[in-house]
Amino acid sequence: MCGLVFGIFLIVKCLCRGSGSLPFKDCLDHHHILLFLLILFLTSLAIVASSFVCVTNQKTLKRTEKLKDSVLGIGEDALGTLRRVIKKMKQMQFLLLPYNQQITRNLNTTIESFRSDSRVIRRFLDSSGRIFDKAIHTSYIAHLVVVAVNVAMLIAALVLLLLLWRPxxxxxxxxxxxxxxxxxxxxxxxxxxxxxxxxxxxxxEEFEQNPQNSSLSSVLPCMKDSDAAKLMTRIGFTIHNFISELNAKMSEIYGILGIDKQAQQMIGIIKICEPFTGPPDYSYIPNACSQNAIPVGDLPKILARFTCGGEEKAEDCEKGGKFLPEASYNIAHAYSRSVQDFLDIYPDLQSLSECSFIKNKISEILLHQCRPLKLALRLLWVSMLSLSIIMLVLVFAWLARAFLCSNSSSLSMFSRTRARTPESG
Known part of the structure; x- marks a missing residue:
């Protein structure tokens, strides 16, 4: 405010006096050459500092955009995971609808909960993405415009200083x-x-060490490790028991058909793949199955050999060894496919419950992005601070130069006036 008032005062004073260009010798005779050299030195420093600001501003933009993509990528990963889970659960709901209403209702409740979470995440990503972009690019453009105009003013000031056009x-x-x-x-x-x-x-860093007690727990809610482990153990226990019962039923079928183990090996079917370990952890190990074990989702292909279709006669089914009714086949198909769909999304459910995708992304940010971003912002701040200090000193040097030239002009005019006035008797 003081600079604004002072600048207006000087402009009005110059215009009222109608002072044109000052003679070069009037200003040079009474101006210290060191002040002029100081102005040249400060102008050079200001231009160098402006260059540093432009370079660090560009680096900061890149670092900040990279961090923005990583942070928003956490939400995009969560949305992708939720979409896969919802899609599989809708398939399970469609398959089990004719046979188990309770499971269907439970699946519907879970699907609606996941959809609500997806909408919240999508709104957050859209609003935060716009705010991020606006803040980042506004800061970048503001630095660029201020520095560019400042350099132009520095060059203009130097030219006007040499031309000695005071207004x-x-x-x-x-x-x-x-x-x-x-x-x-x-x-x-x-x-x-x-x-x-x-x-x-x-x-x-706080979130990586303790997600539940960090300042980001309200923004990135995660289950406790113990609760997540209990949840996944219950799921593993349920699927493990289901597959164990299926294997027991398959053994009964082989016994009814009179197929011994050697014949089973020739057929290539011994048991259904069990991807979970036994108690107490029931850990999921998808590649732990033997080569001659089939996935639970392929069970309908095996049962189709022994299924008597609705259009086939009972005598023909007995002759062909088809003893399984079509209704039983449909039930087995629905449950086996549903379990296979659940196994397909089990890693996603595990990632959601344990927040592993969030932890991995944050670890990557801490490892590769935090230090370069802080360094880029520090350099930008130091560059702007240097430019501000240099410009402040330079403006005062310009004011000193203007006052010295003004005083020399006044003294010169006073001397010329006295020389033209005749001496009194």
Whole structure:
């Protein structure tokens, strides 16, 4: 505000006096050459500092956009996982609808809950993405515009200083004073961004160490490790028992058909693949099945050999060894396919319950992005701080130069006036 009032005062004073260009010798005779050299030196420093600001501003933009993509990528990963889970659960719901209403209702409740979570995440990503982009690019453009205009003013001030056009030089001083104020505002904003980046990285470290007691727990809610382990153990226990019962039934079928183990090996079917270990953990190991074990989803293909179709006669079915009614086959098909669908989404459910995809992404941010981003923001802040200090000193040097030239002009005019006035008797 003081610079604004002072600049207006100088401009009005110059215009009222109607002072044109000052003689070069009047200004040079009474101006210290060191001040002029100081102005040249400070102008060079300001241009160098402006170059550093442009370079660090570009690096900061890239680092910030990369961090934005990583943070929003967490939400996109969550949405992709939820979409896969919802799709499989809808298939399970369709398959089990004619046979088990209770499971269908439970699946419907879970699907609606996941859909609600998906909508919340999508709204957060859309709003946060727009805010991120607007903040990042506004800061980038503001730095670029201020620095570009500042460099243009520096060159214009140097030219006007050499031409000794005082009104134009005073106007440039006023404009540069305003630009210096903007530089200080951007310096404070850069310091805020640097502090924000440090706080965010510290919050990520807290979340990585203890997700439940971190400052991000309300934004990225995760189950306790013990609760997640219990949940996945219950799921593993249920599927393990179901597959064990199927294997027992398959053994009974082989016994009814009179197929011994050697014949079973020739057929290539011994048991259904059991991807879970036994008690107490019931860990999921998808590649632990033997080569001659079939996935539970392929069970209908095996049962189709022994299924008597609705259009086939009972005598023909008995002759062909088809003893399984079509209704029983349909039930077995629905349950086996549903279990296979559940096994397909089991890794996704495990990732959701344990927040593993969030933890992995945050670990990647901490390892590869936090330090470069904080360094880029610190360099941008230091560059803007240097430019602001240099511009502040340079503006005062310009003011000193303008006052010295003004005083020399006044003294010269006074001397010429006395020389033309006749001496009194």
């Amino acid at each position: 134009g030089f005073i106007t440039i001083i006023f404009c540069c004073w305003m630009l210096t104020s903007l530089c200080w505002v951007l310096t404070g904003f850069d310091f805020f961004l640097h502090t924000l980046a440090e706080d965010a990285c510290f919050a990520f």
